[in-house]
Amino acid sequence: MNIQEFSHLLKKAVGAYQDQPGIEDWNHEELISIVRDSLENNGLFLVNLLSTKSGSHRKGVEIEPGTFIDDSGTEAGVPHHYFDEEGIRDLFKSWKFLILSEQVNTYIETEDEFYKTNPFPYTKWNIIVQKV
Numbered sequence: 001m002n003i004q005e006f007s008h009l010l011k012k013a014v015g016a017y018q019d020q021p022g023i024e025d026w027n028h029e030e031l032i033s034i035v036r037d038s039l040e041n042n043g044l045f046l047v048n049l050l051s052t053k054s055g056s057h058r059k060g061v062e063i064e065p066g067t068f069i070d071d072s073g074t075e076a077g078v079p080h081h082y083f084d085e086e087g088i089r090d091l092f093k094s095w096k097f098l099i100l101s102e103q104v105n106t107y108i109e110t111e112d113e114f115y116k117t118n119p120f121p122y123t124k125w126n127i128i129v130q131k132v
Contacts, residue, residue: 028081028091029091032091032092036094036095036131039131040131041131041132042130042131042132043130043131044098044128044129044130044131045095045127045128045129045130045131046127046128047127047129048124048125048126048127049081049083049088049124049125049127050080050081050082050083050122050123050124050125051082051083051084051102051103051104051123051124051125052066052082052083052084053102053104053123054082054122054123054124055105055107055122055123056070056080056122057082063079066081066082066083066087067079067080067081067082068080068082073113083125085100085102088100088125088127092127092129094132095129095130095131095132096129096130096131096132097127097128097129098128098129098130099126099127099128100125100126100127101125101126101127102123102124102125102126103123103124103125103126104123105120105122105123
């Protein structure tokens with residue numbers, strides 16, 4: 001992968017948080033394939049992905065299976081995709097898992113709109129995979 005291709009990939013990924021035009025074309029499989037193609041054999045990829053156990057799962061309008069856009073809060077209008085274990089394993093089916101960890105946070109009590117200043121991690125998948 002040359003620098004222009006990497007720049008395009010990065011801009012596409014960052015677009016999810018900048019609400020850039022073209023976000024409707026977001027495709028996890030395509031992005032993972034590009035990352036895989038850019039790595040040498042035995043290369044490593046570290047990524048965090050949202051879990052379906054997250055408190056924000058199913059908030060907003062579902063625009064495709066597992067992807068939601070909330071219309072309020074600091075990330076209004078930003079699509080978020082949530083994965084269960086099966087979805088993670090399917091997405092990385094041609095990789096070797098070195099670490100597959102689901103970090104689950106359960107909030108027992110919170111103030112309204114606490115997420116605006118929440119210093120704690122969200123519920124997510126922590127993944128390190130190896131190209132084989």
